[in-house]
Amino acid sequence: MKVVSRSRDTLAYYSQLFQIPQVLLEDANPTIAEGNLPTDIEVQIPGFVTDKESRSGSTLREIALRSQLPLDALSLLNQVEKETVSVPVRIINPLLVIEKPYDYQSLLDDLDILSFHYPFIQVESIGKSVLGKELLEVRVGQGKKVIHYNGSFHANEWITSAVLMKWLNDLLVAVTNDRTLCSVDCMSFYQNVTISIVPMVDPDGVDLVIKGEQAAEGKFDVLKMNNGNPAFYAWKANIRGVDLNNQYPANWEIEKRRKLPKAPAPRDFPGQYSLSEPEALAMKELAERRNFERVIALHTQGKEFYWGYEGHEPEHSASMAREFEMRSGYRAVQYVDSHAGYKDWFIQEFKRPGFTIELGTGINPLPLSHLPGIYEDSVKILMAGLYM
Structure with missing residues (x-):
């Protein structure tokens, strides 16, 4: 107003x-x-x-x-x-309707709505996708401690973008109405913490999963990469067929050596070299620029989360993991046989807490009918991430 x-x-x-x-x-x-x-x-x-x-x-x-x-x-x-x-x-209730196939245009429209009604938030482009879509970061708060959240590293996990945007909307309602969220005083965090959110790391891939072949704009033969299947619901990669969460210099060579396929594909291909994709590079540079205190990356599915990497995680990551597990009911897993992920690289480089949260259970993409339950569990982790 x-x-x-x-x-x-x-x-x-x-x-x-x-x-x-x-x-x-x-x-x-x-x-x-x-x-x-x-x-x-x-x-x-x-x-x-x-x-x-x-x-x-x-x-x-x-x-x-x-x-x-x-x-x-x-x-x-x-x-x-x-x-x-x-x-x-x-405004005492959330403005956004997020129960919809959450494509890139949905994200743009919702960020416009929130920026208009809550002009104290900051929305900034941190780079561009392969197809030139702006990769957008939202920041809320004034604190020197910057805590980062992201979603849709994987295309068919777009429900994570909807979860983050719903959380952002709920936070803004709480801050402007002197309310708590999950028993957390939201105004106190505003002055002590800065939240960084990249709701959609892979907008090209998300649009491909939701809209089909037309989302490639005729620039990439995604139908061939998808073995002729016009349904892209199993697609995890970016529009060039590179898995963005297999792109980071944290034992990337191991993933390159053992991963199949060996060429661009709907999932698992780590690229010809690490950080070959603009989306992955933008997220690396963002972490270096913002000096994140911790990173929480949302994925699906499994109702579990991973919090360690090769012994580089700090001691207090364990207590954070116990808190997340207690609040959400999700299972805490310290190590998995996986490398080259964003969380892996962050822990290795900064020796600070990093978490990969696998929301919900089922087959990706998870149906929208699961969203209320997923949000009820995950919001407890998202809020705990602010004060632990």
């Missing part, structure tokens, strides 16, 4: 008027300095929308009493008298 400032208005006053933490107003309006606001500038009020109400002979005071709002909140929004009155309405 936008308002137009008046003489002697301040962000502190707007914070009191709309019961929104001042830090959120400051982050939503980064070009506005402290103190009295210049007159007649637009100011973003996060977590609100406006509704229209007919005056019908009513005064602003009468409408304010009826709406249980401060009179000056109405006065601020109705500085010019019109036949209808703009009424501020607090």
Whole structure:
């Protein structure tokens, strides 16, 4: 919601008027300095929308009493008298509908919705996919400690993107309404932690799984790579047939030597060399740039998670794993016979906690009917990741 400032208005006053933490107003309006606001500038009020109400002979005071709002909140929004009155309405429920095949356009549309209503979030491109789609990172919070989450490293695991976007929406509702989520005070994390989310690492592959061959834009013979099968539900790779979670320099040579196939394919091909794919390289450079405190990568399926790599994990990873296991019911697994994953590389390079969470059970892509149960379990891990 936008308002137009008046003489002697301040962000502190707007914070009191709309019961929104001042830090959120400051982050939503980064070009506005402290103190009295210049007159007649637009100011973003996060977590609100406006509704229209007919005056019908009513005064602003009468409408304010009826709406249980401060009179000056109405006065601020109705500085010019019109036949209808703009009424501020607090957003108390999630805005996104994520129970749908969650393709790249769904992600773009939902990020637009959240950025418009919660302008204190930051959305930034960290690179481009093979087909030129922007790889988007969302950041929330002010803390120096940066905790990273990602989804859809694998194309047919796109439900992980939906989970992350639902969580982001729930977080934003909690922060702007002074609520907890999984018994965690969300406003306190905002000032002490920065959340980094890349909801969709492999947008080209996700679109291929959901939309079919047309998603390749005629640039890659995905039908041939898929053995002539026009259904791409089993496709895990990027659009060039490279498994993005087999791309990292953490014993990549072992995976290259033992993995089949030996050429681009729907799954498991680690590429001709490590970090050959722009999506994988962008995620490596992001970790180096942000200096993540920890990494939590969402995959499917198995209701378990992996938290170690070759003994490089720090001691407190074990206590985090126990907490995740207790809260979610997912099984904690320290080591698996696998290399070259993003979590593997992160643990090896930074000696910090990294987790691969395998959401749900079944056959990928998991059906949307599983989403409520998956979210109920996984949100407990996502929140625990903030404070452990």
